[in-house]
Amino acid sequence: MRIRVSDHETTVTVRGTRGPAVLLVHSLGLDRRMWDPVLDRLAEGRRVFAYDVRGHGSAADAPLPFTMAATAADLVAVLDALELDAAHVAGLSLGGAIAQTAAVAAPGRFASLTLMAAPDRPVPVAFEERARLAETGGMTPLIAPTLARWFTPEALEAETEGVRYARECVASFDPAAWASIWRGYAGLDVYERLRDFPAPALALAGDADASIPVEGMAAIAARIGGGGAKFEVVPGAPHIQTLERPEAVTDALGRFLPAEIDIP
Template sequence: MRIHASDHETTVTARGTHGPAVLLVHSLGLDRRMWDPVLDRLATGRRVFAYDVRGHGSAAGAPLPFTMAAAGADLVAVLDALELGIAHVAGLSLGGAIAQTAAVAAPGRFASLTLLGAPDRPVPAAFEERARIAETAGMEPLVGPTLERWFTAAALEADTEGVRYARDCVTSFDPVTWASIWRGYGGLDVYQRLRGFPAPALALAGEADASITIDGMAAIAARIGGGAKLEVVPGAPHIQTLERPDEVADALDRFLPAEIDIP
């Protein structure tokens, strides 16, 4: 479905007809299809929604510059458009950073927060370098290094469906928008601001994540406090859903409440 989010329109994929609401936020450079491998599993006893973040997919025409504040406000606007007063929110990488930004601004809209390989502070030098390369040389030199950060060597060698989808997304990404998103990402400002978060929280670390280590995700869970949980997804790289979807779905299924169907 098409919905209005702040200053632009985006598209939402919906699965499930009853139960708690779950909102999924994708990583930088991909789109809502990143969640396709886990949607049907999560939709058993839940209503699950995945949307395109501004600058991505169907929301590629959203106004620039990209800022974390705007992306966080978009998440709340999506909840409003879907008439969801509260939802379980899960975000991967940039999606988790956006979810944290929204959680700082509007904690009452969160039934829970799940972070998959998501930072709580930026790496300004690396982010600026990725922006600069796109501006000066286009997307081609970014494709290989990006996929190497996102996937295991085995998946890249096999050229899996997930790898091909991600390659297509990055190759076709608008360089100006890419640069703006990375610079906006550098404005992430949630470090130590979620301590005392009132809802349950889960940090999902990929065992093979080259971008954010298990120790890094454990530290984020500790900074949230309040009993925030840490789980490790066996064998998972940074883009967990495209290489280890069953394991990710298992972890989310254990954490997220569901409405039990009674025959």
């Protein structure tokens, strides 16, 4: 469905007709299709929604500059447009950073929080370098290093469907938008601010993640809520977990997220 979100429109993919609401937030450079490999199984007993973050996919024409505050407000606006008082929110990488920013601002809208390969602190020097590379050389020089951060060497060599989709997304990205998003990402400000988060939380790390190691995700999990978030490692998963290990990711999410179960 197409919805209005503050200063732009976006598209929401919907799966499931009953059960708890789950909102999925994708990573930088991709779009809501990143979640396609997990949607059908995740929607068993749940209503699942995946939307395009501003600057991406069907929301590529959203006004710049990109800021974390604006994307957090967008997340809440998506909940409003879907008439959801609260949802189980899961975000991967930038999507997890957006979810954390929204959770700091509006914790009551979260039935739970799931972070997948998502930082709670930016890396300003690296983020600025990626912004400048796009501005000076366009997207072509960024394709190979980006895919190397996102996928395992085996997936890259096999040229999987997920790799082809991601390459297409990065190659077609607007360089000015890419630069603005990375600079906005550098404004992430959630470190130590979710100590009092009141809802359940889960952190998923991939043991083949070249961007955020298992130890880093474990430390992030420990900083969420009074007792820390539940923590799991997805075997063999790289940074973009859903495109290379969708079954294991769905299993982990299914163990954590409630569902409406048919009782004979």
